[in-house]
Amino acid sequence: MATTYRCVCAAASILRPEALAPGLSADTCGDCHGHWLAMDDYRRWVANQPEPAAADDTDLPALRPAPATEDKARACPSCQRWMERLRVGRSPDFRLDRCSACQRVWLDDGEWAALVAAGLTTRLGEILSDGWQRQLRDADAQARREAELRARHGDACIDELARVRAWLATQPQRETLLALLRSGW
Ligand SMILES: [Zn+2]
Ligand SMILES: [Zn+2]
Numbered sequence: 001m002a003t004t005y006r007c008v009c010a011a012a013s014i015l016r017p018e019a020l021a022p023g024l025s026a027d028t029c030g031d032c033h034g035h036w037l038a039m040d041d042y043r044r045w046v047a048n049q050p051e052p053a054a055a056d057d058t059d060l061p062a063l064r065p066a067p068a069t070e071d072k073a074r075a076c077p078s079c080q081r082w083m084e085r086l087r088v089g090r091s092p093d094f095r096l097d098r099c100s101a102c103q104r105v106w107l108d109d110g111e112w113a114a115l116v117a118a119g120l121t122t123r124l125g126e127i128l129s130d131g132w133q134r135q136l137r138d139a140d141a142q143a144r145r146e147a148e149l150r151a152r153h154g155d156a157c158i159d160e161l162a163r164v165r166a167w168l169a170t171q172p173q174r175e176t177l178l179a180l181l182r183s184g185w
Pocket of ligand 1: 007008009010011012013029030031032033034
């Protein structure tokens, strides 16, 4: 007999299998419509999907905010450990809950649809990886640095600096030009 799981929502309903996509089923709550997806099932499904377009690492998707959910850790429906909340994109409020011990992901109602809309359904493994999560943190740090610089020097100054930097990057003699800029001629 298959194990039964109770939902993370207040109704704590028993989860029943439901298709997320053709060939992919997840244990689903009839009350909150959240999905409890086993990564093994997901990986089997992904292996049969067409190859996704090559990922551009510098272009993290600007995702529509997912439906508002409580921003607090939830207990895994299988083992009751706290699940990690992992960000999907730059939007801080779109997070998926994962239990790495059980290798399962909790998707709130609308989150799978948001992944579909962003073309990310075949990249869930990548999204949940340390590399993706680190990239999001790095992008945040970069945005904070730029905001600080803009606050200190003003937008006009930073825009001009960015323009000069972009131009310098195209110049074969950029080191010479930089030296000229520092020391004059
Ligand atoms: Zn529920
Ligand atoms: Zn678990």
